[in-house]
Amino acid sequence: MVATIYDTPDAALDGIEDGVRIMFGGFVTSGSPGNLIRALCRRGTKQITGIANNIGFGDVLDELCEGGQLRGMIATFAIRASSTQTSRFEVQYRRGDVALELVPQGTFVERIRAGGAGLGGVLTRTGLGTPVAEGKRTLDVEGVTYLLETPLHADVAFLRAHRADRLGNLEYRGAQRNFNMMMATAADLVIAEVDEIVEAGAIDPERVGTPAVFVDRVVRCDPVVVRR
Amino acid sequence: MVATIYDTPDAALDGIEDGVRIMFGGFVTSGSPGNLIRALCRRGTKQITGIANNIGFGDVLDELCEGGQLRGMIATFAIRASSTQTSRFEVQYRRGDVALELVPQGTFVERIRAGGAGLGGVLTRTGLGTPVAEGKRTLDVEGVTYLLETPLHADVAFLRAHRADRLGNLEYRGAQRNFNMMMATAADLVIAEVDEIVEAGAIDPERVGTPAVFVDRVVRCDPVVVRR
Amino acid sequence: MASTPAGLTRELLALRVAHELRPGMVVNLGIGLPTLVPSHLPEDHGLLFQSENGILGIGGIVEDADFDPDFINAGGQPVSVIPGASFFDSSISFGMIRGGHVDVAVLGGLQVASNGDLANWSIPERGGGAIGGAMDLARGASRLIIAMEHVTREGSSRLMERCTFPLTAQACVNLVVTNLAVIAVEPGGFVLREVAPGVTVEQVVAATAAPLAVPPGVREMVL
Amino acid sequence: MASTPAGLTRELLALRVAHELRPGMVVNLGIGLPTLVPSHLPEDHGLLFQSENGILGIGGIVEDADFDPDFINAGGQPVSVIPGASFFDSSISFGMIRGGHVDVAVLGGLQVASNGDLANWSIPERGGGAIGGAMDLARGASRLIIAMEHVTREGSSRLMERCTFPLTAQACVNLVVTNLAVIAVEPGGFVLREVAPGVTVEQVVAATAAPLAVPPGVREMVL
Numbered sequence: 001m002v003a004t005i006y007d008t009p010d011a012a013l014d015g016i017e018d019g020v021r022i023m024f025g026g027f028v029t030s031g032s033p034g035n036l037i038r039a040l041c042r043r044g045t046k047q048i049t050g051i052a053n054n055i056g057f058g059d060v061l062d063e064l065c066e067g068g069q070l071r072g073m074i075a076t077f078a079i080r081a082s083s084t085q086t087s088r089f090e091v092q093y094r095r096g097d098v099a100l101e102l103v104p105q106g107t108f109v110e111r112i113r114a115g116g117a118g119l120g121g122v123l124t125r126t127g128l129g130t131p132v133a134e135g136k137r138t139l140d141v142e143g144v145t146y147l148l149e150t151p152l153h154a155d156v157a158f159l160r161a162h163r164a165d166r167l168g169n170l171e172y173r174g175a176q177r178n179f180n181m182m183m184a185t186a187a188d189l190v191i192a193e194v195d196e197i198v199e200a201g202a203i204d205p206e207r208v209g210t211p212a213v214f215v216d217r218v219v220r221c222d223p224v225v226v227r228r
Numbered sequence: 229m230v231a232t233i234y235d236t237p238d239a240a241l242d243g244i245e246d247g248v249r250i251m252f253g254g255f256v257t258s259g260s261p262g263n264l265i266r267a268l269c270r271r272g273t274k275q276i277t278g279i280a281n282n283i284g285f286g287d288v289l290d291e292l293c294e295g296g297q298l299r300g301m302i303a304t305f306a307i308r309a310s311s312t313q314t315s316r317f318e319v320q321y322r323r324g325d326v327a328l329e330l331v332p333q334g335t336f337v338e339r340i341r342a343g344g345a346g347l348g349g350v351l352t353r354t355g356l357g358t359p360v361a362e363g364k365r366t367l368d369v370e371g372v373t374y375l376l377e378t379p380l381h382a383d384v385a386f387l388r389a390h391r392a393d394r395l396g397n398l399e400y401r402g403a404q405r406n407f408n409m410m411m412a413t414a415a416d417l418v419i420a421e422v423d424e425i426v427e428a429g430a431i432d433p434e435r436v437g438t439p440a441v442f443v444d445r446v447v448r449c450d451p452v453v454v455r456r
Numbered sequence: 457m458a459s460t461p462a463g464l465t466r467e468l469l470a471l472r473v474a475h476e477l478r479p480g481m482v483v484n485l486g487i488g489l490p491t492l493v494p495s496h497l498p499e500d501h502g503l504l505f506q507s508e509n510g511i512l513g514i515g516g517i518v519e520d521a522d523f524d525p526d527f528i529n530a531g532g533q534p535v536s537v538i539p540g541a542s543f544f545d546s547s548i549s550f551g552m553i554r555g556g557h558v559d560v561a562v563l564g565g566l567q568v569a570s571n572g573d574l575a576n577w578s579i580p581e582r583g584g585g586a587i588g589g590a591m592d593l594a595r596g597a598s599r600l601i602i603a604m605e606h607v608t609r610e611g612s613s614r615l616m617e618r619c620t621f622p623l624t625a626q627a628c629v630n631l632v633v634t635n636l637a638v639i640a641v642e643p644g645g646f647v648l649r650e651v652a653p654g655v656t657v658e659q660v661v662a663a664t665a666a667p668l669a670v671p672p673g674v675r676e677m678v679l
Numbered sequence: 680m681a682s683t684p685a686g687l688t689r690e691l692l693a694l695r696v697a698h699e700l701r702p703g704m705v706v707n708l709g710i711g712l713p714t715l716v717p718s719h720l721p722e723d724h725g726l727l728f729q730s731e732n733g734i735l736g737i738g739g740i741v742e743d744a745d746f747d748p749d750f751i752n753a754g755g756q757p758v759s760v761i762p763g764a765s766f767f768d769s770s771i772s773f774g775m776i777r778g779g780h781v782d783v784a785v786l787g788g789l790q791v792a793s794n795g796d797l798a799n800w801s802i803p804e805r806g807g808g809a810i811g812g813a814m815d816l817a818r819g820a821s822r823l824i825i826a827m828e829h830v831t832r833e834g835s836s837r838l839m840e841r842c843t844f845p846l847t848a849q850a851c852v853n854l855v856v857t858n859l860a861v862i863a864v865e866p867g868g869f870v871l872r873e874v875a876p877g878v879t880v881e882q883v884v885a886a887t888a889a890p891l892a893v894p895p896g897v898r899e900m901v902l
Contacts, residue, residue, distance in 0.1 A: 002480070027732040027769070028755035029748035053769075056809075079807030081789060081800065082711070093807055102800075102808055105731060106773030106815035110347070113770050118554030118596060119338070120351030120367065120374030126777065126815045129849040139348065139367070141378060146348030150369060162749075167504075167540040173434065174749030175732045177768035185555055201539025206401065206435060208542035209768075211512045213482050213504065213557045225748050230703070255509040255546070256532035257525035281546075284586075307584030309566060309577065310488070321584055330577075330585055333508060334550030334592035341547050346777030346819060354554065354592045357626040390526075395727075395763040402526030403510045405545035413778055429762025436765035437545075439735045441705050441727065441780045453525050 003168030003218045005197060009039035012191050012219040016045055016156060019071075023112065023157040023187055024052035024061060025180035031172065033158040034060040034224025035193050040069070040158075047071045051112070051154055053105065053179055054078070057085040058226055065089050065098070072099030074152065076108050104132060107149050109182055115151035116185025122149040157187035160223065161209065164194040165201070168215030169208045177209055184214040191217040231396030231446045233425060237267035240419050240447040244273055244384060247299075251340065251385040251415055252280035252289060253408035259400065261386040262288040262452025263421050268297070268386075275299045279340070279382055281333065281407055282306070285313040286454055293317050293326070300327030302380065304336050332360060335377050337410055343379035344413025350377040385415035388451065389437065392422040393429070396443030397436045405437055412442040419445040460607050460663045463635035463652040464677075471496040472677055473562055473603050473633050477503055484508065484553070484593055486563035487531040489603045491517065493562060506558055508589035510549050513541025530589060553589065553596040561597035563590055565604040565632070567619040570645035570666040572629045574602060575621035585622070594625035606634035606663050613665035615639065615646060636660050638677065645669065650677045683830050683886045686858035686875040687900075694719040695900055696785055696826050696856050700726055707731065707776070707816055709786035710754040712826045714740065716785060729781055731812035733772050736764025753812060776812070776819040784820035786813055788827040788855070790842040793868035793889040795852045797825060798844035808845070817848035829857035829886050836888035838862065838869060859883050861900065868892065873900045 006012035013036070016022075022040075026032025037060045040048075048070050054077040055061045064070050065088035078100055079090045092098045103111065110122040123146035127133050137148040159180045161170040170192055172180065184190050192210075197220050234240035241264070244250075250268075254260025265288045268276075276297050282305040283289045292298050293316035306328055307318045320326045331339065338350040351374035355361050365376040387408045389398040398420055400408065412418050420438075425448050464472065470492035477483055477493075479502030485491055494505065494516050505514040507529045514529055515536035523534045552558065567575040574594055578585030594600055607613050615632065632639045637660045638650040647669040651660055653676055661668050687695065693715035700706055700716075702725030708714050717728065717739050728737040730752045737752055738759035746757045775781065790798040797817055801808030817823055830836050838855065855862045860883045861873040870892040874883055876899055884891050 027753070028751060030732065030751050031749070054811075077809040077811045079801075079805065080809040081802040081805060082787075090807065100807055102810050104810050104814035105769065105812045106777055106819075109769040109773060113551070114351075116555050117551030118353065118556065120353070120369040120372060123342075123348030123351075124777065125346065125348070126818050126848075130814065130846040132810070132814065139376075141348040141376070144348060148367075148369070165540055169540060169542055172766075174747070174766055175730075175734055175751055176749050177733050177766060179769050181768040182770055185551055185557075199539070203540075205513070205537060205541045205543050208544075211542040211544060211548075211552070212540060213506070213512060213552060223748060225746075255530070256528060258509065258528050259526070282588075305586040305588045307578075307582065308586040309579040309582060310564075318584065328584055330587050332587050332591035333546065333589040334554055334596075337546040337550060341774070344778050345774030346779065352554065354595050354625075358591065358623040360587070360591065393763055397763060397765055400543075402524070402543060403507075403528055404526050405510050405543060407546050409545040410547055413774055413780075427762070431763075433736070433760060433764045433766050436767075439765040439767060439771075439775070440763060441729070441735060441775060451525060453523075 002166060003215050006217055006219040009035040009193060009219050009221055010042060012217050013039050013043055018046045020045060020156055021049045021154045023154040023183040024050060025159040025183050027053050027175065027178040029225060030174060031160045031176035031178050031180045032060060033160040033193050035221040036158040036191060037061055038224065040064065041067060045069060051152060055089045056080060057087040060224055060226055062087045062089050065092050070098050074101045074103060076103055076105040078102060109179055111149050111152040112182045112186045115153035116182060119151065121151055124149060152186065154187040156189045156191065157183040159184055159190065159192040161192055161194050163196045163198055163203060164192055164218040165198050165203050167200045167212035168218060169203050169212045170210035170215060171203045171207050172209040181209055184210040190215050193219050193221050196220060230394060231443050234445055234447040237263040237421060237447050237449055238270060240445050241267050241271055246274045248273060248384055249277040249382045251382040251411040252278060253387040253411050255281050255403065255406040257453060258402060259388045259404035259406050259408045260288060261388040261421050263449040264386040264419060265289055266452065268292065269295060273297060279380060283317050284308060285315040288452055288454055290315045290317050293320050298326050302329045302331060304331055304333040306330060337407055339377050339380040340410045340414045343381035344410060347379065349379055352377060380414065382415040384417045384419065385411040387412055387418065387420040389420055389422050391424045391426055391431060392420055392446040393426050393431050395428045395440035396446060397431050397440045398438035398443060399431045399435050400437040409437055412438040418443050421447050421449050424448060460611060461655050461659055463655050467492060468679055469603060469633060469635055471679055473601060476601055477560060481559040482506055482557060484558050484561045484597065488564045490562040490564060491531055491533060508549050508553065510544050510546060511537060511541060513538045550592050553592050556596060556598060558597045560599045560601060561593040562601045562603055563593060565602040565614060567614050567616060567621050568602050568629050568632050569619045570617055572627040572641045573619045574624040574629050575619040576624050578622045580621060590624050594628040599630045600628050601631045601633060602629050603633050606636040613663055616665040636663055647671060648674050650675055652677055683834060684878050684882055686878050690715060691902055692826060692856060692858055694902055696824060699824055700783060704782040705729055705780060707781050707784045707820065711787045713785040713787060714754055714756065731772050731776065733767050733769060734760060734764060736761045773815050776815050779819060779821060781820045783822045783824060784816040785824045785826055786816060788825040788837060790837050790839060790844050791825050791852050791855050792842045793840055795850040795864045796842045797847040797852050798842040799847050801845045803844060813847050817851040822853045823851050824854045824856060825852050826856050829859040836886055839888040859886060870894060871897050873898055875900055
């Protein structure tokens with residue numbers, strides 16, 4: 001119940017093994033667990049399946065490609081059609097070294113939510129009539145056709161929040177909530193990096209974004225900020 | 229976009245007509261829009277389909293039965309097997325004057341959420357093998373059987389929150405969030421009663437529970453507190 | 457079954473349930489008898505109480521005079537919260553429950569069957585019912601304990617081969633704690649673990665309308 | 680189509696899009712050209728800008744020097760928020776979008792078809808793609824405006840009978856604002872509404888690879 005506090009992001013990754021499936025919170029710069037990602041680079045863990053909103057030029061996550069650590073990504077935003085810049089991920093994707101499953105962003109967070117909330121899937125109209133629907137079941141409910149999208153779950157989730165207390169409650173600021181809140185519910189091991197660790201009770205119960213039951217490990221570190 | 233502020237709960241019900249489908253926020257005493265419910269009693273609107281967590285002895289909602297205003301309820305908690313007290317609703321239910329659809333509480337809030345979020349339904353294991361599953365479709369996803377529950381939507385939602393700002397942002401306190409947050413998303417007309425109405429910006433953006441886009445009307449009034 | 461003994465008081469039954477809880481567990485307590493459990497725990501119980509109306513970290517039930525309508529448990533009773541508590545809406549609350557983050561749920565029961573089926577939300581002759589969070593908790597909690605009187609007021613057993621009342625969930629009950637006994641629900645059916653002080657194994661068997669395995673070493677409850 | 684005129688600058692195109700927005704509307708602006716729109720609005724625009732990364736009430740894009748990584752729009756640009764703003768997670772954000780609470784979305788486009796189909800997330804020859812919030816916005820927003828260059832760098836039209844790139848959503852586009860024209864997507868196909876200053880109807884027709892209805896009274900854009 002009480003979260004374990006680690007001194008370094010590297011230590012917080014104890015036990016993570018090759019072949020792991022990891023959710024990475026964050027939306028571009030906000031709520032992105034850059035320290036944990038870099039610790040994962042240093043750790044050298046291979047054959048990782050990543051689940052993250054974005055992996056592109058300038059994203060810390062793209063650094064995992066340097067050591068060929070990724071097997072594939074489930075993401076919403078990976079290779080921007082109109083971009084003039086090429087990420088390491090794009091290079092590896094073109095070579096066939098990494099797989100990519102593209103998911104619409106609303107469906108992405110709902111699939112994660114379903115995985116965390118014990119639900120069997122998501123019924124959405126988003127993606128109908130597009131390549132996203134290929135090979136998937138559709139279902140008619142009250143005369144309307146929906147696409148059935150399956151739940152997403154992971155072995156580990158990396159999160160970034162503003163503050164944590166010793167129980168593991170997380171407080172977010174600004175746009176940090178994004179995917180962190182739902183990813184916290186959908187992984188077997190949840191590791192959060194934060195600006196500050198405080199005593200239980202120091203976070204207003206009204207301001208807790210992720211309740212303590214969802215968080216296993218916490219590490220304090222300044223955010224990695226990469227300007228794009 | 230800007231919420232309309234009304235002087236009285238009675239005025240805030242302008243336009244509500246017989247046959248309306250209304251969601252009532254609240255869980256027993258917390259977040260229950262007692263003033264709006266009593267204004268609805270005074271208004272005398274008939275043939276109401278109510279969607280609320282609980283309707284039982286001592287609940288303000290039970291007062292709607294006095295004037296025979298309810299056609300039926302969709303609820304999670306209506307007639308408690310072991311209770312020695314009999315609500316007006318129970319009396320009318322036994323006479324066949326009101327209908328009752330009982331829904332498990334987790335399914336109840338998910339169905340409302342689906343209705344508000346443009347999703348086609350809910351896939352849950354809750355209710356399988358019980359009367360709740362009767363007549364409903366089941367679906368196998370990745371080898372597991374789920375019950376398909378359909379979305380709930382309403383013409384009107386009555387909410388209770390702590391504070392509102394002039395845009396319609398709502399701030400909750402304590403256990404008030406309960407069904408209010410999702411009901412706010414799932415009705416055509418959303419009316420909130422609050423302890424206080426403040427200027428835009430007076431509610432910390434981090435503390436907004438229901439963003440302004442969801443709220444149409446706001447009225448200030450002290451909570452109705454019924455001890456049970 | 458006129459010979460069914462009184463066994464434990466409700467308070468002692470709650471105390472026996474309290475012994476099932478270990479520091480670090482996330483616990484949801486149902487309406488009625490289960491809400492008596494916290495008053496029988498040591499101060500430093502190290503448990504985190506979840507209430508499905510949207511609170512994690514309930515402290516205890518507080519005096520009526522302090523009544524704040526927004527600080528209540530799922531039974532509507534006024535409660536305090538501990539440092540480190542959090543508030544959330546019902547969608548998060550039941551995500552937590554269905555998603556497997558509640559270690560133990562303690563619910564009341566009307567009937568428990570030896571296959572683990574539970575009925576606790578409706579008596580057919582009364583009609584209607586009150587499901588509340590019971591169906592989600594019965595399926596979602598990692599361990600489900602039912603706390604109830606062993607027999608009805610009329611003297612018929614609440615532990616039976618098959619439930620006759622509408623089910624809450626199938627094959628969900630792990631342990632039944634009654635005024636007479638502690639009974640585990642195993643793949644083979646009911647297994648007697650403990651008897652209440654002053655209650656005999658024979659009395660429990662007689663008050664149970666289903667086969668009840670009695671392994672060697674059934675002991676008296678330590679309260 | 681070597682004769683395709685330059686038409687509006689990107690800034691003027693954004694200005695023309697701004698004229699489509701009315702006080703009280705909830706607006707989501709896509710990455711790229713659409714993010715230029717707010718700088719062309721009057722101070723008292725009365726709009727509420729939603730950004731799918733979880734902000735309602737974005738003020739404007741702020742100076743780089745003030746960069747706070749947690750105050751960004753969906754394109755990663757640093758933003759301010761207005762009094763009355765709110766923050767929420769992506770599940771609430773897309774519930775808002777799919778649930779019909781966004782009145783207008785302005786997205787960039789690669790191709791728009793005369794049946795309203797949109798393609799804006801992948802170029803097959805490059806592979807991969809960046810869907811982001813586009814598919815949800817295209818389906819969920821009450822009104823969808825596409826802001827884009829009328830023709831590609833190579834001179835081929837982005838307005839066509841059928842999209843050849845992977846679709847974002849079918850029959851979703853209401854209005855296309857390009858550097859050359861304002862074109863409505865009606866049940867019968869493209870209908871020319873306005874031409875950019877210095878651009879002729881004939882030039883727009885020539886730059887459009889689909890039938891383009893030209894009703895009487897097509898006027899020059901007022902900028």
